[in-house]
Amino acid sequence: MLGLSRLKLMTTIILLVIGLQMPVGQPNKGNYLFTFAQITDSHIGQANSAVILQNTTNWLIHQKNVVFGVHTGDIVDNCWKPEEWKEAYRIMHTLDYHCNW
Numbered sequence: 351m352l353g354l355s356r357l358k359l360m361t362t363i364i365l366l367v368i369g370l371q372m373p374v375g376q377p378n379k380g381n382y383l384f385t386f387a388q389i390t391d392s393h394i395g396q397a398n399s400a401v402i403l404q405n406t407t408n409w410l411i412h413q414k415n416v417v418f419g420v421h422t423g424d425i426v427d428n429c430w431k432p433e434e435w436k437e438a439y440r441i442m443h444t445l446d447y448h449c450n451w
Contacts, residue, residue, distance in 0.1 A: 386418040387449070394441075395427030395434040403441045411448045419451040 387410050392403045410416055421442065426434035445451050 384417045385413070385415045386420065387413075387416050389419065389421045391423035392421065392438065393424050393427045394438040395431060399427070400437050400441065403438070404444070407441055407444045410445060416449045419445055419449050421451070 389403070389406055393399045394403065410419060425438050428434055442451065
């Protein structure tokens with residue numbers, strides 16, 4: 351049986367946006383050469399996980415300067431269920447033409 355904190359970790363997508371600051375213009379003004387985004391542990395197949403991942407990718411699409419995205423951790427909850435892979439594939443491909451992933 352999973353503890354509550356483990357369950358929360360498994361069902362929560364952690365989005366980490368990291369920028370590489372370059373000395374362009376005045377310092378500390380948010381001048382970045384590029385930004386990449388990390389999405390982790392989407393666990394497609396659990397309650398609300400597809401909605402959370404879709405909201406995350408939609409948010410990323412509207413961010414400026416995000417040039418690369420990476421998904422780490424568990425993409426689907428049940429690797430033997432093709433419908434979970436198809437849903438994850440559909441959602442992640444909304445990033446096409448917006449950032450490399």
